[in-house]
Amino acid sequence: MKQVDTAEVGDAVRASPRGLLGPSWNLVRRQLQQVLAFASLIVLVAFFAIANPNFLTWSNLSGILLSTAVIGILALGTTFVIITSGIELSLGTGMTLAAVMTGVMLTGWGLPLVVGVVGGVLTGALIGLINGLSIAVLKIPPFIATLAMMLIAQGLALVISGTAPIYFTDVPGFTDIALSSVIPGVRLPSAVLILFALTAIAAVILAKSLLGRYSFAIGSNEDAASLSGIAVRKWKIAVYTLSGCFMGIAGVVLASRLNSAQPALGIGYELQAIAAVVIGGTSLQGGKGSIVGTLIGALIVGTVTNGLRIMSIPQEWQSIVIGLVILAAVYIDILRRGR
Amino acid sequence: MPDPLPASPPPASPSRSASAAAPRDGAPLLALEGIAKGFPGVQALSGVHLELRAGEVHAVVGENGAGKSTLMKLLAGIHQKDAGEIRIDGRPVEIDGPRTAQELGISIIHQEFSLMPDLTIAENIYIGREPRTGFGLLVDDRRLNRLAADLFARLGIELDPRTPVGDLLVAQQQVVEIAKALSFDARILIMDEPTAALTESETANLFRLIRDLRDAGTGVIYISHRLGELKEISDRITVLRDGEYVDTLATADAELPHVISLMVGRHLTTEPRPARGAAAGPVVLEVRGLGTKGLLDDVGFELREGEILGFAGLVGAGRTETARILCGADRADRGTILLRGRQVRIKSPADAARLRIGYLSEDRKRFGLMLDQDVGFNILASSLGDHANALGLVKDAPARRTAERYAASLNIRTTSLKREVRTLSGGNQQKVILARWLARDCDVLIFDEPTRGIDVGAKEEIYALLDRLAGEGKSIIMISSELPEVLRMADRVVVMCEGRVTGVLDAAEADQRTVMDYATRSGAHGGIAT
Structure with a gap:
């Protein structure tokens, strides 16, 4: 018994009547959430631009981008986690711990700038690795494991810093990491460029790498992924470690922007990052999501925050509005899935 | 369709179950006639006939997919029949939900246990109908445990109702399931593979309990793959095949090879398998x-x-x-x-x-x-x-x-x-x-x-x-x-x-x-x- 005629059936697969329509319609359907998110970003920008003429100035827009950078970087990493149907609550305080460690290395131990920066990123990676190990090996549910890590990282940041902010005034060039103008003649802080560069890297990892593909597989059906021979444990650890790297980078960028490591800061960033991911169309049930969506989601969070502030609406209202945006975004996703 | 076979011995003793309503003369406890049930793509049951007398253990056997489980789910009110009639004490009934089944005195013990391991025996038995106190807001634990203790005394079960179910052996959990089923004053008890998880001595204990219930007038429908034990426990055997009624036999007269041949039926004409040549590879x-x-x-x-x-x-x-x-x-x-x-x-x-x-x-x-x-x-x-x-x-x-x-x-x-x-x-x-x-x-x-x-x-x-x-x-x-x-x-x-x-x-x-x-x-x- 020989193989059936490959060419014949293959043509049937490719040249079926809906062969051309099928994929492109599917593509639209699958990208709908991102399209919607992007459309609502445009609407938001238009709304604030009309409401306040100062909104559309270059300095305000680059300010929005700068304030989005940290949330955005955190959100990029946690997109992978959420696609595996996990969650990451230690982002905010973990980021703070990374910033404090950078501060200790640069100001306390007087290590070179590069070492301090790498040390901060590695701190984040280590936090992620520990999260991954407790989730994949000890089988602690992600919510609990990262909640515990959130408290541990917060405590460690306070203990290591002696509860006092660490200032980088004596470290030449440290603020340049986030605030230098790299492109000549354009006043765009480097933190924004870091965000864009990381977006590109994350997009490639998610779309092209085994890590990205297996994240989708695990999030879609962990049992099936495992039975297919995918080493689910190993890849989960990798995903949380990757998220930790982004956490570390966010810590360094934040410290550079503030020219200090603030040990009491950090709580709340994780929720804003998760909000950005969800608004960007990544499903908390796992198996679905995109990096571009996350970037748009982070920009929406940044725009709402900035726009309300520029309209002199009290800060308390910002979180109410972001909460409503999350409800709307997720509800639209449910409507779409129901079809 | 009438029962094609002579009756098995009559019930050993009259019912002492408090709730037993007087049946019409000669009417069996439970009678199913012409029962049909279809699911999309499958006709699970058609023309199924079953008669259960008070004080009888009636085994239902058949291959996988013969329709036993579907039949039991109809009786439990989980599914509704498409056609046919169900009579209890000669009176037609409609079992339109699990609650109705309960009210009619039908209790089913599923293959998979439905007990909650962290609750006590008493809490499990009376879940959803706990005696209340404190303006109906609190559970009256003392009365709850006494109810369970009384029930156990009646059934001759020696277990402390305050024990968490998770601490019990599988066989003990089975006993709790049975006690729970009987706590509804069940007159019709359906058991689906009750011995699947039991050792030999536990099985013997279970059989003793089943016989006591039978002698007290309960009708037991007993589903099992273990044909060997049917000889020991059942009075009559009904065979189903491909969703259809085949035959009902008095256990005393039934030879197991005959039962097996009834279950399997005539040889289906299987398509000749294409020869693959000598398949004796290494x-x-x-x-x-x-x-x-x-x-x-x-x-x-x-x-x-x-x-x-x-x-x-x-x-x-x-x-x-x-x-x-x-x-x-x-x-x-x-x-x-x-x-x-x-x-x-x-x-x-x-x-x-x-x-x-x-x-x-x-x-x-x-x-x-x-x-x-x-x-x-x-x-x-x-x-x-x-x-x-x-x-x-x-x-x-x-x-x-x-x-x-x-x-x-x-x-x-x-x-x-x-x-x-x-x-x-x-x-x-x-x-x-x-x-x-x-x-x-x-x-x-x-x-x-x-x-x-x-x-x-x-x-x-x-x-x-x-x-x-x-x-x-x-x-x-x-x-x-x-x-x-x-x-x-x-x-x-x-x-x-x-x-x-x-x-x-x-x-x-x-x-x-x-x-x-x-x-x-x-x-x-x-x-x-x-």
């Missing part, structure tokens, strides 16, 4: 002494190259458990596995995949497919690593070509590899998972119920594929509860019963009778003489 996989506590005992067999090895047995015989060990999903406590003569250790599905053993689960949606993802993604799930460069980046073009090649070779019908796999038919989904393992270059393929939920035409296609793969030198294990399918496809048949291999038959000597005989050779009650 042994590829050898399993010795595989054991798992409570599930498998000393399971051993050989799988040859280019052969289809059928696995037959009733539900719970241990076939899927064996398969899950071979594919690394579960671990065995004992035993050795040899692949091409070399001992291998399979600690995870990743190990199995490395050894090129592929498993197609009976539950495709749960253990096979990533439903949100597209067809190509699902085909490549096991072999993506082969298409990645040193950086772990996937080379899309070769990966896509691989997916296309196997989609074409298995004739997977989809408009595009970018379609979500959930939109495909069952047969094509099955082929997607098969393509996944072929893309991984697996040469030992384990099919667990390969045609479950697949329509007839697609079944033929799967059969043809299995034949083709065996012809190409793949070694195939095929687990199936559809005996005709096993007999048609398999070169040899391994028959399992209660976690053990009870027989290995050549295609020539395997027929429905013989296989069913081996499949019911329960260890606890000895073999059945033929």
